[in-house]
Amino acid sequence: MCGAEEAGFFILIEGAKLHVCGRCAKHGKVLSAPTPLPQRRVAFERERPEIDIVADFGSRIKEARERMKIERKVLAELVNEKESFLERIEGEKTIPNESLAVRLERALGIKLFEEVKEEHVVIKKDKKGGLTLGDVVVVKKK
Numbered sequence: 001m002c003g004a005e006e007a008g009f010f011i012l013i014e015g016a017k018l019h020v021c022g023r024c025a026k027h028g029k030v031l032s033a034p035t036p037l038p039q040r041r042v043a044f045e046r047e048r049p050e051i052d053i054v055a056d057f058g059s060r061i062k063e064a065r066e067r068m069k070i071e072r073k074v075l076a077e078l079v080n081e082k083e084s085f086l087e088r089i090e091g092e093k094t095i096p097n098e099s100l101a102v103r104l105e106r107a108l109g110i111k112l113f114e115e116v117k118e119e120h121v122v123i124k125k126d127k128k129g130g131l132t133l134g135d136v137v138v139v140k141k142k
């Protein structure tokens with residue numbers, strides 16, 4: 001609508017279907033969005049025993065969204081969430097559940113999960129060289 005060349009969005013507006021850019025996508029209902037190019041491989045690997053959402057998930061989402069030049073309302077439609085809820089997530093006031101996080105990963109082409117590695121650390125040994133209760137702690141390391 002603004003005449004921008006990057007018309008990657010396909011929207012429904014007042015009964016008409018139009019190809020528009022990300023900034024104009026908010027004026028209608030988004031039917032399809034461009035596939036993000038960077039970091040296309042974002043499959044969530046469920047076989048991993050421990051996967052945590054990254055600590056800076058909010059800023060990752062916000063930065064990726066701004067890179068795509070789309071407003072929060074548009075992203076909210078893409079992932080089928082409320083805009084206000086996404087705002088809380090971007091502000092890291094709320095942690096997205098797994099299924100929403102996966103939808104956000106796919107919509108934005110980012111990674112929101114990371115593997116948590118467990119490291120067994122021996123703190124001390126008793127006089128006989130064996131371990132006593134409480135000597136072995138598990139440290140979660142990112």
Ligand SMILES: [Zn+2]
Nearest residue numbers: 001002021024
């Ligand atoms: Zn436009």
